[in-house]
């Protein structure tokens with residue numbers, strides 16, 4: 001049900017938000033599909049989140065993405081949260097229903113898994129142990145996705161052990177929460193390692209991890225996408241590991257959002273990726 005009779009509106013709520021590459025991506029899709037519409041960055045202070053979300057319906061928005069720091073708070077504000085987002089513990093996308101009520105879902109998990117499959121055809125979650133570094137909102141989506149894809153062992157290391165233990169308690173097997181000090185050793189025998197911390201992101205220091213125990217055949221992924229190649233990925237690539245940056249996750253999580261807002265599933269094309277990449281590197 002594409003609403004060709006009206007101007008389509010969507011956006012992203014964050015604080016800060018101007019770094020977001022989502023407007024570029026969604027506006028590319030409006031153009032690609034010949035639709036009249038726009039996707040705007042919405043700088044929303046945490047104390048204004050409720051009012052901003054409730055204002056979406058009268059303003060005519062089809063929905064929004066929510067990003068740092070609103071993913072968990074927004075979940076408490078919306079009227080319905082689907083089972084997937086509830087399991088992950090955060091929402092990344094809000095859909096405004098015709099009656100004005102708000103539905104929350106999480107597309108980060110879809111984004112991560114699809115990016116990995118797109119960039120590493122033949123990848124399997126059950127190929128061997130997977131090390132996930134970090135236990136924040138992004139990690140929850142990644143761990144949930146990996147577990148759902150059939151990962152048999154997810155070694156979860158986080159600076160604050162309790163947060164990793166909480167995920168272990170909530171998700172159960174295959175999550176194993178491990179101490180931050182042991183992160184270098186957890187790489188031994190792993191088929192994949194994923195950084196989900198904000199370390200390595202522009203403005204932050206690099207993730208401190210020794211890769212000497214990591215097999216050269218292991219896949220190294222980062223969900224950070226600014227810069228495209230974090231120091232962690234650069235180190236992995238330099239020793240011969242295959243790498244995946246966080247951009248594919250960002251691009252792919254937009255597809256189900258469009259499906260929910262506009263009834264269209266847009267493509268993550270090479271042209272779109274190159275266009276966004278050009279603004280980062």
Ligand SMILES: NC(=O)c1ccc[n+]([C@@H]2O[C@H](COP(=O)([O-])OP(=O)(O)OC[C@H]3O[C@@H](n4cnc5c(N)ncnc54)[C@H](OP(=O)(O)O)[C@@H]3O)[C@@H](O)[C@H]2O)c1
Pocket residue numbers: 068108111133134135136137138139158159160163196197198199201223224225246247249250251253
């Ligand atoms: N590509 C995408 O589509 C996508 C999607 C979601 C997120 N991301 C990116 O992923 C990153 C994390 O986002 P998030 O939403 O998960 O954030 P978050 O919920 O705030 O979690 C931050 C994580 O980083 C860890 N951390 C922070 N500072 C650290 C330090 N100095 N040393 C070690 N660990 C540290 C935290 O550990 P503690 O628990 O100990 O604090 C926690 O595990 C951000 O850079 C974000 O932009 C990308």
